[in-house]
Amino acid sequence: MTKKNYTSPYLAGVVLGLVLLASYVIAGRGLGASGAMMKAVVVVEKAVSQEHVDSNSYLAQYGGGDTNPLNDWLVFEILGVVAGAVISGLIGGRMKKETNRGPRITDRQRWIFAVIGGALFGFGARLARGCTSGVALSGGATLALGSWVTMIAIFAGAYGLAYFTRKLWI
Amino acid sequence: MFAPLAVLNEWSDGINYLFAFVIGIGFGAALETAGFGNSKKLAWQFYFRDLTVFKVMFTAIITAMTGMIFFDAFGWIDMSNVSINPTYLWPGIAGGLIMGVGFVIGGYCPGTSFAGLATLKIDALFYIIGALLGMFIFGEVAPLIEPFYSGRYSGYMGNITIYKFFGISAGVIGFFVMLVALVGFYGAEWAEKKTGNNIIN
Amino acid sequence: MNEITYTTQKMAGSYAEGWHIWGWEVPIYLFLGGITAGIIIIAALMMLKKRGKDFPVSTNRVILWAPVFLSLGMGALFLDLTNKLNVLSFYMTFEMTSVMSWGSWILLIIYPVSILMILSTFREGYSELYVKISKKLETIMDGKVLKLLEYMISFSEKNRDVIAKTAIPSGIALGIYTGILLSAFNARPLWNSAILGPLFLVSGISTGAAFIILLSEKDERHFISGIDVKLIMTELFILVLYFIGQITGGASKSEAINIFLGGDLFTPVFWIFFVFAGLILPLFLDWQESRGIEIHPKLQPLLVLFGGVMLRIILVKAAFILRDTSIHKMLY
Numbered sequence: 001m002t003k004k005n006y007t008s009p010y011l012a013g014v015v016l017g018l019v020l021l022a023s024y025v026i027a028g029r030g031l032g033a034s035g036a037m038m039k040a041v042v043v044v045e046k047a048v049s050q051e052h053v054d055s056n057s058y059l060a061q062y063g064g065g066d067t068n069p070l071n072d073w074l075v076f077e078i079l080g081v082v083a084g085a086v087i088s089g090l091i092g093g094r095m096k097k098e099t100n101r102g103p104r105i106t107d108r109q110r111w112i113f114a115v116i117g118g119a120l121f122g123f124g125a126r127l128a129r130g131c132t133s134g135v136a137l138s139g140g141a142t143l144a145l146g147s148w149v150t151m152i153a154i155f156a157g158a159y160g161l162a163y164f165t166r167k168l169w170i
Numbered sequence: 171m172f173a174p175l176a177v178l179n180e181w182s183d184g185i186n187y188l189f190a191f192v193i194g195i196g197f198g199a200a201l202e203t204a205g206f207g208n209s210k211k212l213a214w215q216f217y218f219r220d221l222t223v224f225k226v227m228f229t230a231i232i233t234a235m236t237g238m239i240f241f242d243a244f245g246w247i248d249m250s251n252v253s254i255n256p257t258y259l260w261p262g263i264a265g266g267l268i269m270g271v272g273f274v275i276g277g278y279c280p281g282t283s284f285a286g287l288a289t290l291k292i293d294a295l296f297y298i299i300g301a302l303l304g305m306f307i308f309g310e311v312a313p314l315i316e317p318f319y320s321g322r323y324s325g326y327m328g329n330i331t332i333y334k335f336f337g338i339s340a341g342v343i344g345f346f347v348m349l350v351a352l353v354g355f356y357g358a359e360w361a362e363k364k365t366g367n368n369i370i371n
Numbered sequence: 372m373n374e375i376t377y378t379t380q381k382m383a384g385s386y387a388e389g390w391h392i393w394g395w396e397v398p399i400y401l402f403l404g405g406i407t408a409g410i411i412i413i414a415a416l417m418m419l420k421k422r423g424k425d426f427p428v429s430t431n432r433v434i435l436w437a438p439v440f441l442s443l444g445m446g447a448l449f450l451d452l453t454n455k456l457n458v459l460s461f462y463m464t465f466e467m468t469s470v471m472s473w474g475s476w477i478l479l480i481i482y483p484v485s486i487l488m489i490l491s492t493f494r495e496g497y498s499e500l501y502v503k504i505s506k507k508l509e510t511i512m513d514g515k516v517l518k519l520l521e522y523m524i525s526f527s528e529k530n531r532d533v534i535a536k537t538a539i540p541s542g543i544a545l546g547i548y549t550g551i552l553l554s555a556f557n558a559r560p561l562w563n564s565a566i567l568g569p570l571f572l573v574s575g576i577s578t579g580a581a582f583i584i585l586l587s588e589k590d591e592r593h594f595i596s597g598i599d600v601k602l603i604m605t606e607l608f609i610l611v612l613y614f615i616g617q618i619t620g621g622a623s624k625s626e627a628i629n630i631f632l633g634g635d636l637f638t639p640v641f642w643i644f645f646v647f648a649g650l651i652l653p654l655f656l657d658w659q660e661s662r663g664i665e666i667h668p669k670l671q672p673l674l675v676l677f678g679g680v681m682l683r684i685i686l687v688k689a690a691f692i693l694r695d696t697s698i699h700k701m702l703y
Contacts, residue, residue, distance in 0.1 A: 005371040006203060006204055006205035006211075006222075006370075006371060007203040007204060007205075009204060009222045009225035009226045009229070010225060010226075010229050010355075012200055012203055012204035012226050012229075013204075013225060013226040013227070013228070013229020013230045013233065014229055014230070014233050015196070015199075015200045015203075016197070016200040016201070016204070016226060016229075016230035016233075017229060017230035017231065017232065017233025017234040017237070018196075018233060018234075018237070019193060019196035019197050019200055020197075020230060020233075020234040021233065021234040021237040021238065021241075022193060022196070023193045023197075024173075024174065024234070024238060024247070024252055025173040025174060025175065025241065025247060026173075026174065026175050026176060026189050026193065027174060027175075027176045027177075027186060027189060027190065027193070028173075028174030028176060028177045028251050028252045028253060029174075029252070029253045030253070030255075031193070031197050031281070032281075033279070033280035033281035033283075033284065034280040034301070034305070037280055037298070037301055037302055037305055038305050038309070040302065041302055041305045041306050041309060042309070045306070045309070056309065056310070056312070056313055057312075057313055057316075058309055058312030058313060059309050059312075068636075071183070071635075071636055073186060073187060073190045074190070075187075076187040076188070076190040076191045076194065076639050076643070077190040077191065077193060077194035077197070078194060078284060079191055079194060079643060080190065080191040080192060080193060080194020080195040080196075080197065080198060081194045081195075081197050081198035081201070081281065081284045081285065081288075082194075082198060082284050082287065082288045083191070083194070083195050083198065083288075083647070083648075083652075084194060084195035084196060084197060084198025084199035084200075084201075084202070084288075085198035085199065085201060085202040085207060085284065085285040085287075085288035085289060086198075086288045086289070087195070087198075087199060087655065088198065088199040088202040088203045089202050089207065089288060089289035090656070090659050090664060090666065091659065091664070092202070092203065093664055093665075094202070094207070094289055095289055095290055095666075096289070096290060097290045097292065098290070098291060098292065099291065099292045099293045100208050100209045100210040100211075100277070100291060100293060101209075101210065101277075101293065102210070107292070110277075110293050111292065111293060111296040112296075113275050113276065113277075114209075114276050114277060114278070114293045114294075114296035114297040114300060115276075115296050115297070115299055115300035115303070116272075116275055116276065116300060117271075117272045117273065117274070117275035117276015117277060117278075117297065117300065118272065118276045118278070118283070118296070118297040118298060118299065118300025118301035118302075118303070118304060119272070119300040119301065119303045119304035119307070120268055120269070120271050120272030120275065120276070120300075120304060121268070121269050121272030121273060121276055121278075121279060121280065121297075121300075121301055121304065122272070122280070122300065122301035122302065122303065122304025122305040122307075122308070123268060123272075123304035123305070123307055123308045124264075124265040124266065124267070124268030124269035124270075124271075124272055124304075125265065125269055125280060125301075125304075125305070126265070126304075126305050126308035126309070126312070127261045127264060127265030127268065127308065127319065128261060128262050128264075128265025128266050128268075128269065129255065129256070129258065129261070129262070129265070130255065131269065131279055131280045131281065132227075132269070132273075132279040132280070132281060132282075133197075133279070133280065133281035134255075135255060135262075135266075136227070137227060137230060137231065138255070139254075139255040140227075140231040140235075141230070141231050141234035141235045141238060142235075142238065142252065142254050142255070142331065143235065143331045143332045143333060143340060143343055143344070143347075144254050144255040144256075144257065144329070144330070144331055144332075145257045145327065145330045145331060145332050145334075145335050146255055146256065146257030146258060146259060146262045146327070146330075147255045147257075147262075148332060149257070149259065149262050149263060149266070150262040150263070150265060150266035150269075151266070152266070153262070153263045153264075153265075153266025153267045153269075153270065154266045154267075154269045154270040154273065155270060156266070156267065156270060157266060157267035157268065157269065157270020157271045157273070157274075158216050158270035158271070158273045158274040159216055159270075159274075160270070161270070161271050161274050161275070162216035162217060162274050165274050165275055166217065168213070168274075168275070168277075169210065169213040169214060169216075169217065169277075170214075170217055170219070181633075182633045182634060182635055182638065183635040183636065184633065184634045184635045184636060184637065184638025184639055185633055185638060187636075187638070187639035188638055188639045188642055188643070190639075191639060191642075191643050191647075
C-alpha cells in the first residue's frame with residue numbers, strides 16, 4: 001500500500017471549518033488542544049502534591065481540591081483528535097515512524113529543537129489563553145478581537161524568526 | 171432556535187464529552203489529511219514554500235464564520251450561549267509572539283503535534299514533551315505574572331468581537347475577511363510557484 | 372444536624388472501603404479468568420480438529436498460558452489482603468446452589484484439565500524444551516521421574532480427544548462464571564442481567580484469541596484474526612441485548628444503565644475506551660488490513676485485550692459509583 005497524497009488544502013479547510021461549526025452548534029464552544037495538555041500537567045502535579053496545586057491560584061482552577069482535571073470537554077476532544085488522525089493516517093497509508101526535518105540537521109538535533117519549540121509554544125499558549133486551535137482558529141471564526149490579535153502575533157513571531165531558523169528546515 | 175444543542179437541551183457532561191470525542195475525530199482527521207502531521211510541511215509555510223497551513227486555516231475560518239453568521243441570522247443559534255474568547259490584549263500579543271517563535275523552532279503547534287504523534291512522528295513526541303514542560307513552567311510562574319496575565323496590565327476588554335469593537339455588523343467584517351483571504355489565497359499560490367512549487371505531498 | 376453530618380461521613384467512609392474492596396483486583400481477576408477460558412476453548416477446538424501442523428500456537432503452545440493466567444488472576448484476588456476474608460468467602464462457601472461456590476467447582480476442574488491439555492500437546496508444541504527437560508530428569512532418581520512424566524504424557528496424548536471434549540464445557544463454564552459472578556449481586560441493578568454471562572464469555576474468548584494472535588505468525592494470525600472479528604461482532608450484538616434488557620427491565624435497571632447513556636464521566640469512558648477502542652477500532656483495523664494496508668500486527672490484538680480489561684473495570688467501578696450516588700440521594 002503506497003502513501004496517498006494529502007487532501008487539497010481548500011477541501012481540507014472546508015471539512016475543518018464544518019467540524020469547527022459543528023463544535024459550536026453542538027457544544028457552544030470551539031476546538032482546542034493546549035487546554036487539554038494543561039490538564040495533563042495538572043494531573044501530574046496533583047499526584048505529586050495536592051497542596052502545591054491548591055496553593056497556586058492558576059493551577060487550582062484546573063485541579064484544586066476534588067476537581068478532576070480530566071473531567072473536561074477538551075480532554076475527550078483531544079482523545080478524538082488522536083483517534084481521528086490514526087484513522088486518517090491508516091486510510092492514507094501515512095503511518096510511518098519517522099522524524100521530519102530539514103536536510104542540514106540530524107534527527108537528534110531536530111528532537112532537541114522540538115523540545116525547545118514545544119516549551120516556548122506551551123508557555124505562550126498558556127499566556128495567550130489558547131493555541132492555534134483554540135485561539136487562532138476557533139476565536140478567528142467567531143471574530144473575537146483578541147483572537148485575531150493573537151493570530152497575527154503568532155504569524156509575526158514565526159515569520160520574524162524564520163530567517164534565523166532556516167537551517168532547521170531548508 | 172436549537173443550538174448550541176448541549177446547552178439548550180441541558181445534556182449531561184457525559185453526552186457532551188462523547189460528542190467532544192466525535193468532534194475530535196473529525197478535527198484530527200481533517201488535520202492529518204491536510205498534511206499537518208508532518209512538521210516540515212508546517213514549517214515550510216514560513217519560507218513561503220508550502221502555504222497549505224494558511225490555505226486550510228483560512229478556508230476553515232471562513233467556512234465556520236459564514237456558517238455561524240447564517241445560523242445567527244436565521245435565529246438557529248443562541249449566540250449568548252456560545253463562548254467567545256475574552257480579549258486580554260497584552261498577554262495575547264506576548265503569548266502570540268512566543269507561540270510564533272516556538273512554532274518555527276518546534277515545527278508544530280499543539281493540535282498538529284497530536285496528529286503527528288498519532289501517525290508516529292518522533293519529533294511530534296518530543297514537541298509534546300516540550301509543550302508540557304512549557305506549560306508546567308507557566309503554571310508555576312502564573313501567580314507571579316498575575317498583573318500582566320489577568321490583572322491591571324492585561325488590557326482586558328471582555329468578550330469583545332471585531333464587529334462590536336468597530337461598531338459594524340458581523341456580515342461586513344465577514345465579507346472583509348473573505349476578501350482578505352481570497353487575496354491571500356491568490357498570493358499564496360503565487361508565492362508557492364515563485365519558490366519553485368515545493369509543496370510536500 | 373451534626374448527627375446527620377456524622378452519619379454521612381461515616382457512610383462516605385464505608386463507600387471508600389467498598390471502593391477499595393473492588394479496586395483493580397476483581398476486574399483483573401475477571402479479565403484473566405476470561406482470557407483463560409478463551410485460551411482453553413480455542414485450544415481444545417483446535418486439538419479436536421487436529422490443526423497442530425498449520426496452527427501450532429493455538430493448538431499446541433498457547434495452552435501453557437492457561438494455568439499461568441488463572442493463577443495470576445487468583446493472585447490478584449488474594450493480593451488485596453485487607454479484604455481477604457471477603458474474597459475467600461467466594462470460594463469457601465461450598466453451597467451447591469450458590470453462584471459464588473460455582474467458582475470453586477469450576478476451578479477444581481479447570482486446573483487439572485488445563486494441565487492435561489498441556490501434557491497432551493507439550494511434546495509437539497515445545498519439542499526442544501521437552502528434550503532439555505527430559506535430559507535433566509534422566510539423572511534424577513534413576514530416571515523414574517522421567518518415566519512417570521513420559522507415561523503421563525503418552526496417556527494424555529492418547530486421550531487427547533476426551534480431554535479436549537471435557538475442556539470445552541469447562542472453559543465455557545469458566546467464561547460464563549466470570550460474568551455470572553457479577554450478576555449474582557442482585558442489589559446492583561447495573562449487574563443484574565443474565566446477559567453478563569454470555570457477554571463475558573464471548574469477551575473472554577475474544578481476548579483469548581487476541582492473545583493467540585500476539586504469539587502467532589502469518590497464516591495462523593490471519594485465521595485467528597478472522598475468528599476474533601466474528602467474536603467481536605457477536606460481542607457487540609450481545610452488548611445491544613444487554614442495553615435493551617436494562618432499559619426495559621424496570622425502573623432501577625434503566626436508571627442504572629443511564630450511567631452509560633446519559634451519565635457523566637462513565638458515559639464517554641465506556642463508549643470510548645471499551646466500545647470504540649476495544650471493539651470498533653479492532654474491526655476497523657481488520658477491514659483496513661483486508662484492503663491491503665499495512666498495520667502493525669500487534670496493534671489490533673492489543674486493543675482487544677485493552678478493551679477486555681476496560682469492560683470489566685468500567686462495569687465494576689460504575690456499579691460502585693451508582694451505589695454512592697443512590698445512597699447520596701437517600702441522604703439528602
